[in-house]
Amino acid sequence: MIRKTKITVSPLQKLEYAKLMVEQGYTNKQIEDMSGAGKSAVSRWKVQYQAELAGKTPKNVKALTEEQRRIQLLEAQLKQAMRDNDNLKKGCSFLHSRQSKLKMMREVKKANPGFKMSELCRVFEISCSSLYYKPIPKSVEKQAQIQLIEQAFSESHSTYGKRRIQADLLDLNCKVGVYAIASVMKKLGLIAIKPKKKHYYPNQGEEQVYAPNLLRRQFNPTTYNTHWVGDITYIKSHQGWSYLACVLDLGTKEIVGYALSSQPNAALATAALNNAIQRQRPNTQELMFHSDQGCQYSAKVFREKLKHLGIEQSMSRRGNCWDNAVMERFFRSLKTERLNRLAFTNHSAVVSVVEQYIQFYNYKRRHSAIDYKTPHQKYNELKKAA
Structure with missing residues (x-):
């Protein structure tokens, strides 16, 4: 074959x-x-x-x-x-951290210079920006900002939130965003005190009007010593009850007068008014005084005092606390930020703490209603413009 x-x-x-x-x-x-x-x-x-x-x-x-x-x-x-x-x-599946992947990439690049780093980033599944990232240590400026935030919170007696702290920092030429401040506060565990829920009493009985509601919730006048509001609150101590009467200027949100007593009578309301007049020396012929219809302010002796001074009297509608909301708001701040955190042995202890808080309130505490200024700053602003 x-x-x-x-x-x-x-x-x-x-x-x-x-x-x-x-x-x-x-x-x-x-x-x-x-x-x-x-x-x-x-x-x-x-x-x-x-x-x-x-x-x-x-x-x-x-x-x-x-x-x-x-x-x-x-x-x-x-x-x-x-x-x-x-x-x-x-x-390289065993490489989990970014640093270990970058180290391996550099070794591969060293052994094979022809490889592009962008291609290696794709293979190792990391962002190209990782090549240029360098950990930034906390700067001295950042640490200083944190200290200022802590200081502002401490000086407010744990009452300031992010916006009031920001206003404090702006006065020191330190610009920090409110959310950055909130982040720092969260990390440091700085939690501002919040007010307790208020109990409101129902309207009872017939209304007996001694003065009309002339204020009509016009809480933001552009002048000072022209619109005052007043009210009385109670403070408990081991010795009994103390009563605080305050007078607040709506133009500046400043406590212009106050008085404390163990009796919540017309004499207390009159003492607070006298204190305000003595300190401010206003033109009483151009002044309105607004309050609720409490017996202290509807008493004949108090009404005659206003009439004698030429002060126009205005009263809230009965059972309507919102007609005197600014004064109510001050008392809420006083109790939330200071009184509710303390126990008082006697009337003198109450007086001391109240006076300290009013000083803080007028000269240090910032108010959102007046663009986060203090009442004293607002007073100087209005006085300069007058």
Whole structure:
């Protein structure tokens, strides 16, 4: 038996034979005789060449045309790159921290200078900005801001929130956002004291009007010593009850007069009014005094005092605390920010704490209603404008 000699045909020769069949009309039989190849091989070359001309890249055999061979080479390189990428990802899967990934990236870059860091960032799945990030230590300025926030909170006796603290810092030429202040307060555990829920009494009985409501909730006059409001509150001590009467200027929100006593009578209300007049020396002919309809302010002796001084009297509607809301708000602040946190042994202790708070309220405490100024600052502002 005689064996056939195996015919070896190069890819270039296959391409030439295929061109003869497709482009010049040679028959398969002619190419078989010319090449010595079998019938099926010649037929396969022709079909493959026609497919490549149509843009189809063969999968399991070498391409005949130069364009398709280039595509096959690129596909092979892409597959290899993907395998390398997968292997690299598997190899660095144990790296969890950003610093460990950056360290590995630098080692890879050192071994392969041709690699781009942007490509390595993509492989290691970290942001390119990580390459340039440097931990910023807390600056001296930041520490100073934190200390100022703590100081402002402490000096307010734990009553200031973020906005009042911001106003304090602005006076010191220190600009810090309210949310940054809130963040610092949260980290330091600085929680401003909040008021307790107030109990309101229902309206009872018929209204006996001694003076009309002339104020009509106009709580923000643009002048000082023209609109005063007054009220009385009670403070408990081990010795009994103490009563505080205050007079507040609506223009400045300042406590312009006050008096304390163990008796909540008209004499107490009159003493607070006298204290305010002595300290402020207003033109009483241009002054309105507003209060609720409590017996101290509706008493004949008090009404005659106002009439004698030429002060116009105004009273809230009965059972309507909102008609004297600013004065009520002061008492709420006094009790929330100071009195409710303390226990008093006697009347003298009450007097001492109340006087300290009024001093703080007038000269240190900031008010949102007057653009976070203190009452004394507002007084100076209005006095200068007058």
